[in-house]
Amino acid sequence: MKMLNRRSFLKGGLAGGAAIAAVGTSKQAGAAGQSFGGYPDSMGVLVDLTKCVGCRTCEAACNKEQGLESPDKPFDDLSVFEEKREGGLPRRTTEKAYTVVQKYEVEGREHPLFRKVQCNHCNEPACLTSCFVNAYKKTPEGAVMYDPTVCVGCRTCMIACPFYIPAYSYSSAINPVVKKCIMCYDTRLKFGRPPACVEACPQEVMTFGKRKDLLKLAHQRIGQNPEAYVDHVYGETEVGGTAWMYLSDVPFDKIGYDTHLGDQPIISYVKEFLAIVPMVLTIWPALFTGFYLLSNRKDALKNEDNKS
Amino acid sequence: MGGRKKTLVGMAALMLLTAPLVAQSWAGDGPGSVELGSLANHYSAVTFDHAMHTGVATSCAECHHHTTGASPTDPTCARCHEAGGKSRSVACRDCHSDKRFSAEDLAKIEETPKMYHKGKLGLKGAYHQKCLGCHTTMGGPTGCQDCHTRNDKGDAFFNSGKYAPAPTAKAGH
Numbered sequence: 001m002k003m004l005n006r007r008s009f010l011k012g013g014l015a016g017g018a019a020i021a022a023v024g025t026s027k028q029a030g031a032a033g034q035s036f037g038g039y040p041d042s043m044g045v046l047v048d049l050t051k052c053v054g055c056r057t058c059e060a061a062c063n064k065e066q067g068l069e070s071p072d073k074p075f076d077d078l079s080v081f082e083e084k085r086e087g088g089l090p091r092r093t094t095e096k097a098y099t100v101v102q103k104y105e106v107e108g109r110e111h112p113l114f115r116k117v118q119c120n121h122c123n124e125p126a127c128l129t130s131c132f133v134n135a136y137k138k139t140p141e142g143a144v145m146y147d148p149t150v151c152v153g154c155r156t157c158m159i160a161c162p163f164y165i166p167a168y169s170y171s172s173a174i175n176p177v178v179k180k181c182i183m184c185y186d187t188r189l190k191f192g193r194p195p196a197c198v199e200a201c202p203q204e205v206m207t208f209g210k211r212k213d214l215l216k217l218a219h220q221r222i223g224q225n226p227e228a229y230v231d232h233v234y235g236e237t238e239v240g241g242t243a244w245m246y247l248s249d250v251p252f253d254k255i256g257y258d259t260h261l262g263d264q265p266i267i268s269y270v271k272e273f274l275a276i277v278p279m280v281l282t283i284w285p286a287l288f289t290g291f292y293l294l295s296n297r298k299d300a301l302k303n304e305d306n307k308s
Numbered sequence: 309m310g311g312r313k314k315t316l317v318g319m320a321a322l323m324l325l326t327a328p329l330v331a332q333s334w335a336g337d338g339p340g341s342v343e344l345g346s347l348a349n350h351y352s353a354v355t356f357d358h359a360m361h362t363g364v365a366t367s368c369a370e371c372h373h374h375t376t377g378a379s380p381t382d383p384t385c386a387r388c389h390e391a392g393g394k395s396r397s398v399a400c401r402d403c404h405s406d407k408r409f410s411a412e413d414l415a416k417i418e419e420t421p422k423m424y425h426k427g428k429l430g431l432k433g434a435y436h437q438k439c440l441g442c443h444t445t446m447g448g449p450t451g452c453q454d455c456h457t458r459n460d461k462g463d464a465f466f467n468s469g470k471y472a473p474a475p476t477a478k479a480g481h
Contacts, residue, residue: 057466070473191411198409202452203436208414209418
């Protein structure tokens, strides 16, 4: 009797597993055909790097808007541009600074070029893809949000981000969380207003608007003044497109931008592999158990006959 | 949340109060000097010596584009504005909004699909890009406080002056 019970249990498992796998594969087939490509009316910011003068007002505005800890140095202290972290790299975003300005001396350019760094709010974010507790969310307005209450602190998002943006509150021993720019979503973006840095900039380096309109504006600006820009809107296609996009007068690879990221969102590199995982988990155990049972069926039946 | 709202109301009130302070004294073809205070929040108002700048600029169009009746210096602008004539107003603030980033102004751009100058700068950007751009090439003052001194609120905003962080004993890593 016991043997029969176990067998019927396994048979049930086999049928159930097949059903789950069927649902899983049909879902996958539907998703593979189309790409998300971002919310149609999402907002974005166009940053014209040729206009930035490196005053760091955006950093101060971010600090106040997000209620971040006071900085180590005043925001009008321009010596921070010479600070180097390991590997001779310029400053990066931290738990205390969701945005930082970097300075690049470019050969042949009369003045240094300043580059504002913050979360680029990807259309299909790698941080979101990598997070196994779904702490990340891309809002229809365009912001990539992070929920610290579900975060387990694995920091996979920090490795996944192609722009090295998420920072970690290493200073907190009890509840360390990931910290990054949220495009001022709760205080501004969801009310139709631009992030604090955009508004604070004295040079109006940044233009806020619908991403699709900003793209037109960016190409119009290049077209009307082709000597003033390189013909590349960084963020238009990189990793599937980002909400924050950049115009520059020097090639982007000379000012610290990664120009080898490709146009595919990071998720497209892992989508196929991830689709196999539920298949392996559901079909394989059932399938091989089935083979095992079939090969042992005769023996089992013989044993039962002998017993009765 | 209440504190933030209060600050916003305060900022708005300050802007309203300082708006009429755009005092002008006229001399010849334009104002002798203009007090630019409509955006004063973290800095004091700027007293712009218009008469001096008319002596430096080769044409009114260098700053006023096509509005004064002179041909625009930029050939792209000239395509449409070559023979535009004098505009009703030549003041910066009448075209460059001082509320460029308000939801209303953003909605106006959104609702006017045929608007050509969609990326038009706000007043703050227009001032800074024009002033700093020229000062950089002509060797004029370019430091923030060369034109407007920062007030106490500005010091707090920049964590500077008496709000500067205490120097840490750490000698770095």
